[in-house]
Amino acid sequence: MSRHERGLEEHGTDHGSWSTPRLFLSGFPADVPDRELVKFRVRLFAMLGEIVNHYRPDPFTLSAGYGTLPPRPGQEPARSPAEEEPQPPAFATVEPLYTFDQLVLPEETVNRLLDCVSLVEVAPLVFDTWNLRSIEPHPSTAVNFRGPPGTGKTMAAHAIAHRLGRRILSCRLSDLESKYHGDGPKNLAALFAAAKEQHAVLFVDEAESLLSRRFAQPQQAAESAINSMRTELLMALDTFQGLVIFASNLPHSYDAAVESRLLHVDFALPDHAARRRIWQTHLPAELPVHDDVSLEELADVGDVSGRDIKLAVILAAVGTARRRQDAVTRDSLLTALKEQRTPPPSPPVPDESGAELSDEGKRSVAEQLRRRLADAKADSGAGHEDASGTDGGDAETPA
Helix, strand or coil: CCCCCCCCEECCCEECCEECCCEECCCCCCCCCHHHHHHHHHHHHHHHHHHHHHHCCCCCCCCCCCCCCCCCCCCCCCCCCCCCCCCCCCCCCECCCCCHHHCCCCHHHHHHHHHHHHHHHCHHHHHHHCCHHHCCCCCCEEEEEECCCCCCHHHHHHHHHHHHCCCEEEECHHHCCCCCCCHHHHHHHHHHHHHHHCCCEEEECCCHHHHECCCCCCCCHHHHHHHHHHHHHHHHHHHCCCEEEEEECCHHHECHHHHCCCEEEECCCCCHHHHHHHHHHCCCCCCCECCCCCHHHHHCCCCCCHHHHHHHHHHHHHHHHHCCCCCECHHHHHHHHHHHHCCCCCCCCCCCCCCCCCHHHHHHHHHHHHHHHHHHHHHHHHHHHHHHHHHCCCCCCCC
16 A cells, blocks of 8 residues: 555445445555645545445445556456557468460560579579579579550569469558558568468569668658668568569669669560550450451550550440440540540649730739738738737727
């Protein structure tokens, strides 16, 4: 019992057959002055005594305090958010969705992808039989797919996994980030551990967010967290024995230390022959197509990606079904492709040429200036009147 618990008991008075149980107060902080404790005790006992005398409940204990709520009987103490250990995200693998036969890429790009596959397939011969493990104890293959959006980078990653007979583990930076400082590197380590345990191809999409340059002199906690993530990635790449594929639309922002560890495969927009093949593979035999649809004419539309073509076919087919038409027509495909390729409107560019305003423009500017000056004078006058009346009395105007 602390010094504030002594003498803090009161007994009830005799009211016939009912006698108020004693009231007690315990656990009060020792650094609170005695006079404050006495005032608090008197007020609390008065209110508590009224309740007990009026309702005559069975003896009970009423808990009150400051801070963490005490546990109930048989219940584990509640943990504060700072004490909670965040669980690492669960990374799941999937079967590859695409094969090499479905890729429509230039021959040199396909050969480069096959080289990446060979780096994994011949690793036992090169590093074990030929003992190159003596100079590289942890052989790994880190590949970077770089190119415009919709050019087949994700399909190629799945095709490589299918060629190797492995599952694929896909993730993005958002899967690794955490609100807890320092958990990003832990999640990244867990990602590589999951890929190793499941013997899967690791595919990191939108990798520019993860592989960008580190901050030379971090000024904020977020910048320090980013640097920690980059450092953990470098260590993971040096020790991971498997295939890691990164995909990016902005490879020029890569950290130099990361880029030196990557094998690059470039993806480009398809040429005329590739566009024709893509149109052909995206118009299945079950899709009713009008006789006016020409693959050559469709392929003549350049500066499009495979994703643009796929979405154009889907939009045209949906529109055909919605209008209850019999077949997808040439115009519906070209219109859908045009709508897909139309860029968003650009914001208006301010005129900085210094050209002189017209008379109408000058009048408009002058009118706006007059209004702003009038508003400013009105606000100034109102503020002066308010300031004059702050003394609490009405000022008399001298005659």
